[in-house]
Amino acid sequence: MRILPCGQTALLLECAPEQVAALHAALVASGLPLTDVVPAARTVLVRxxxxxxxxxxxxxxxxxxxxLPPAPTPAAGTVVTIDVRYDGPDLARVAALTGLDAGQVVAAHTGTPWRVAFGGFAPGFAYLDGGDARLAVPRLETPRTEVPAGSVGLADGFSGIYPRSSPGGWQLIGSTTAILWDAGREPPALLRPGWWVQFVAVDR
Incomplete structure (x- = not known):
């Protein structure tokens, strides 16, 4: 791991992807006079x-x-339940890519909690990792020009929910009515790094 200067009020910690969660948790609990701790795929920014x-x-x-201490588990953190209607246009494609049927894809997606690893792409968008390894599928070869808000997708070992309508290349397996970003809410983001998401299949 390396510590790199990042302006006058921040430091960037470079680390391996599997170290990010434990390092983020250790820094949040460290008691250091930090104003922010921001995890990403291979770094943690401290301000x-x-x-x-x-x-x-x-x-x-x-x-x-x-x-570093072990990374937190769902039992030790905040778990957010999100209802999903598994009606996505790429559900059959994900089933074919993984060798599962559609019902098994849903069971795998809901079978274990996903950890909120970091945010990015758009306000409220959270990259979720730690789910069923069988669901590691590639992005679409050609991204869609518009993905509806609330779409639940998979890409490169992550799961995620589009907080607003936007272009995107993730494999869409379902949809939710959960509000991922609300500027009038404190905090605005429904999902925060270090928290967990438990997906639940619903009919509507």
């Missing part, structure tokens, strides 16, 4: 006041020198 940046870096070096 603080410029006056304490040097002290924070010293603390971070000590954190990285020690063994």
């Amino acid at each position: 603080c006041d410029a006056a304490v940046l040097g002290a924070v870096r010293e603390h971070l070096e000590a954190v990285l020198a020690a063994p």
